[in-house]
Amino acid sequence: MTNTYQPGFTDRFSIHIKAPQGIRGIHPLTIAVRLNLALHEIMAQDFPGTERASIRCGVMRAGLAANSLPEEAWLKGVLSAASPGARNALRARAEEIAAATAAAFRASASVAWEEAR
Numbered sequence: 001m002t003n004t005y006q007p008g009f010t011d012r013f014s015i016h017i018k019a020p021q022g023i024r025g026i027h028p029l030t031i032a033v034r035l036n037l038a039l040h041e042i043m044a045q046d047f048p049g050t051e052r053a054s055i056r057c058g059v060m061r062a063g064l065a066a067n068s069l070p071e072e073a074w075l076k077g078v079l080s081a082a083s084p085g086a087r088n089a090l091r092a093r094a095e096e097i098a099a100a101t102a103a104a105f106r107a108s109a110s111v112a113w114e115e116a117r
Helices: 028-046 084-104
Strands: 009-018 053-062 072-081 108-115
Touching: 009 028, 009 084, 028 053, 028 072, 028 084, 053 084, 072 084, 084 108
Parallel strands: none
Antiparallel strands: 009 072, 009 108, 053 072
8 A cells, every 4th residue: 555645735935045244254055055954954853753744945046146245045945744733833943943044144034935735
């Protein structure tokens, strides 16, 4: 018997990271990389192995020139969850982690959600 996972909820998200002007060495793409890793740890740290849910990033973007430090970066991805409780918990943790990771590097991050179904 095959057990195929069918998520009850699939939401798209976009995380916008802004690094303040005038502070040297704050690279929003470096923050985006660390944030991507932290988001993937949510499942290992906060959810039991039996929970049917996932969060993953598919787009990471920053800057337009190879020789300059960008002012902002974006992560885009998808959250899938079988239950409303898992969905709400994943969304809350993603927002907490985005804000805390950016703040650790003297930057800011905001999360926008698009409910796909």
